Amino acid sequence: MRVMKWSMIALAVAAGTSQMAIASSQDESKGFLEDSKLNVKTRMLYFSRDFRNNDRDEDGNRQSRREETGLGFLGTYESGFTQGTVGVGVDAIGMLGLKLDSGKGRSGTGLFPTGSDGRSQDDYSKGGAAAKFRISDTVLKVGDQFTALPVFATDDSRLLPEIAQGALLTSNEIKGLTVHAGRFTSLTAQEETNRDSFRLKEADVFGGTYAFTDSLSTSLYYSKVEDYWRKYYANVNxxxxxxxxxxxxxxxxxxxxxxxxxxxxxxxxxxxxxLDNRAFSLSGAYNIGAHTFTLAYQRVTGDGQYGYGVDGGGTVFLANSIARSDFNAEDEKSWQARYDLNFAEFGIPGLTFMTRYARGTGANTDVTNNGKEWERDIDIKYVLQEGPAKDLSLRVRQATYRSSDNVYGSPSLDELRLIVEYPLSIL
Structure with a gap:
C-alpha cells in the first residue's frame, strides 16, 4: 500500500514544519460572518437524446426518444471560520429543480425523479449542511458536500449535482502538497432526493497531489468502497x-x-x-495562440470494465471519458483527436469552440465481443464579459454516437444539450 505510506510521511513532515510557517490560513481568518460567501447559480437545461428510429433505449425499454427541459437553482452558503487556534464554520447547500417541459414518452433524461407511472415530477428539492473545522492550513469538513477527488467525485452533468455525505480532511501544510483523507457513507443522485440513492455503505479515500514545479505535478490516491472495489489511482501532468x-x-x-x-x-x-483490471490514458496537447490540438490514447486490460458510479458519477478521470461514452469496456482500446479554439485571440473574449472524435475497438461486454464504437462531439460556449448580465453563459453541446455492436446498449443516438447558466454572488 505504497500510496498510504507516502502520504503518511508527507503528513509527518507537515506536522514538523507547520510551526515554521509565517502565517497560516487560520491566522488570517477575519471571522465567521466576515468571511462568509453566499452564491446562487441558475441553470436552464434542454436535454434531447434521439435513439435514431430505434424503438428501444440503451436499457432495453421501448422508447425511441428522451426530451425534457428544466430550470435548476443551486444555492451555496460558506461561512468564514471563527478566530483562534481552531476555527469553526458551517457550509450549507440548497437546491430546487423545476420541470418546464416533459412527457410520459419522453422522460428518463436524468433531469427529474421519475414516478411509478413513468412521468417526471413537476419539481424536487434537496440540500444539506456541513460543519467545518480548521487548524493552520488543514480543514476537516463533516456533512453534505461536493467532492472532486479522482477516486470519489460527485457528478454535475444534469440539472442539479450529486451530493456526498461524509467527512473529508484536506491539508495544505506543505507548499505544493495537498493531502486528502475521507470517509463517505451515502450519495444523493443528481435526479434524486434520497440520500442513499446508490446504496453506498462506506467509501474510504486517501491520497494527495504534489507539485514539484509550476509545470510538473503528480497525484496518488487509494479508495475502498465496501462490497464493490478498491482502487489505486495515479496521475502525472x-x-x-x-x-x-x-x-x-x-x-x-x-x-x-x-x-x-x-x-x-x-x-x-x-x-x-x-473486477480485476487496469485502465489508463495518455494525452498530449499542443497549444499555439488561439488553437489547441490534442491526441489521446486509452486502454483497459484485465477482467471487467472500469467500474464507477457508487463512488460518484464523476469518478472517471480518463482522457476518453467524454460526452456519451467512457470507452471503458473490458479489453477496449480507444483514441481521440480534439481541437479547441479560443476566440479571445480574435477579439471575441468569452467565446470558445471544441470538437473531438473518439473511436474504440476490442470492447467485450455482456452483449458483444470485440465490439466497436465511435463518438463525435461539438461544444460551443459564450460567457458575457460585461454589463448587467455579466458571467451569463450560453452553451450548446451536441454528441453523435454509433456502435454496430451495441457496446453501450444502443447502436446509435444523437444527443443535444442547450445550457444557460447565470451565477450570482450575493455575499
Whole structure:
C-alpha cells in the first residue's frame, strides 16, 4: 500500500514544519460572518437524446426518444471560520429543480425523479449542511458536500449535482502538497432526493497531489468502497512551455481496480461480476495562440470494465471519458483527436469552440465481443464579459454516437444539450 505510506510521511513532515510557517490560513481568518460567501447559480437545461428510429433505449425499454427541459437553482452558503487556534464554520447547500417541459414518452433524461407511472415530477428539492473545522492550513469538513477527488467525485452533468455525505480532511501544510483523507457513507443522485440513492455503505479515500514545479505535478490516491472495489489511482501532468504563445501539455492517468467483498458492479444491480483490471490514458496537447490540438490514447486490460458510479458519477478521470461514452469496456482500446479554439485571440473574449472524435475497438461486454464504437462531439460556449448580465453563459453541446455492436446498449443516438447558466454572488 505504497500510496498510504507516502502520504503518511508527507503528513509527518507537515506536522514538523507547520510551526515554521509565517502565517497560516487560520491566522488570517477575519471571522465567521466576515468571511462568509453566499452564491446562487441558475441553470436552464434542454436535454434531447434521439435513439435514431430505434424503438428501444440503451436499457432495453421501448422508447425511441428522451426530451425534457428544466430550470435548476443551486444555492451555496460558506461561512468564514471563527478566530483562534481552531476555527469553526458551517457550509450549507440548497437546491430546487423545476420541470418546464416533459412527457410520459419522453422522460428518463436524468433531469427529474421519475414516478411509478413513468412521468417526471413537476419539481424536487434537496440540500444539506456541513460543519467545518480548521487548524493552520488543514480543514476537516463533516456533512453534505461536493467532492472532486479522482477516486470519489460527485457528478454535475444534469440539472442539479450529486451530493456526498461524509467527512473529508484536506491539508495544505506543505507548499505544493495537498493531502486528502475521507470517509463517505451515502450519495444523493443528481435526479434524486434520497440520500442513499446508490446504496453506498462506506467509501474510504486517501491520497494527495504534489507539485514539484509550476509545470510538473503528480497525484496518488487509494479508495475502498465496501462490497464493490478498491482502487489505486495515479496521475502525472507536465506542461512544457515553448514560447509565449506555444506550449505542450502531457497528462497520464491510471486506475487499478479490484473487486471487494460481494463484488457488486453498480449501485442498483445485485449481480456479482468480479473486477480485476487496469485502465489508463495518455494525452498530449499542443497549444499555439488561439488553437489547441490534442491526441489521446486509452486502454483497459484485465477482467471487467472500469467500474464507477457508487463512488460518484464523476469518478472517471480518463482522457476518453467524454460526452456519451467512457470507452471503458473490458479489453477496449480507444483514441481521440480534439481541437479547441479560443476566440479571445480574435477579439471575441468569452467565446470558445471544441470538437473531438473518439473511436474504440476490442470492447467485450455482456452483449458483444470485440465490439466497436465511435463518438463525435461539438461544444460551443459564450460567457458575457460585461454589463448587467455579466458571467451569463450560453452553451450548446451536441454528441453523435454509433456502435454496430451495441457496446453501450444502443447502436446509435444523437444527443443535444442547450445550457444557460447565470451565477450570482450575493455575499
Amino acid at each position: 507536465w506542461a512544457l512551455p515553448i514560447s509565449d504563445k506555444q506550449g505542450l501539455v502531457f497528462d497520464f492517468n491510471i486506475y487499478d481496480t479490484k473487486s471487494d467483498g460481494r463484488g457488486l458492479v453498480r449501485a442498483d444491480k445485485d449481480g456479482t461480476t468480479k
